[in-house]
């Protein structure tokens with residue numbers, strides 16, 4: 464049976480060994496202290512991030528042979544190189560797959576290392592843990608960045624979080640610097656920049672309590688996600704869209720579905736739906752391993 468290693472390296476590093484789409488044991492996590500986990504990678508140089516990933520892989524591997532190693536990492540990833548990572552600027556241009564491969568070779572590990580966008584491994588993880596490995600799904604991940612993941616993995620950019628959802632030139636809060644982007648409305652950091660006087664939690668609570676400014680924003684927040692989803696439907700067809708990540712807790716499915724219905728009218732494109740799912744490190748780690756196994760099989 465194939466044994467793979469899955470790595471999720473978004474805000475911290477989580478690694479697990481996976482067999483038959485299931486974890487074989489508990490995850491190994493860097494850093495170990497829970498209070499250092501949030502955004503620890505933001506302040507680390509690229510080579511230190513690679514080193515911490517390798518060390519965590521070695522803890523999870525426990526000296527056993529593995530067939531493939533999959534890594535989920537935020538940004539535009541091509542052939543193992545992080546071409547752009549708006550929320551981890553220091554890694555731009557870094558050949559993460561080559562750095563990991565070289566360091567693992569020194570430790571006697573010759574399994575192929577494949578790096579994927581973190582939202583793509585989340586999509587693969589949701590597919591694997593919900594019995595959907597036989598069909599395509601799309602996933603929105605709502606955190607500081609807005610990720611767009613697809614399963615099955617396919618070559619491409621898919622920076623759905625940077626879909627333009629408004630032509631208003633005052634909409635400039637996206638982490639990438641682009642105007643009118645989905646992430647500039649929905650991203651956690653973007654919300655904090657917009658509402659300097661309150662946290663995102665308070666914005667959503669105040670909207671429920673009837674504060675007109677917050678109410679208007681919460682409507683726009685849902686309309687923006689509906690708009691980006693409608694664009695995906697108009698380009699790639701209808702289907703299942705999962706919403707996950709820290710801020711999926713704010714989703715009002717009724718509102719989101721209503722807006723999507725207003726935006727997608729052509730009969731053959733009807734029938735999409737949203738599902739909100741909680742995901743933990745486990746899901747991303749399993750997804751990274753699943754994608755790496757499929758990639759290794761396809762290129763064998």
Ligand SMILES: [Zn+2]
Pocket residue numbers: 624625637638639640641644646647
């Ligand atoms: Zn952007």
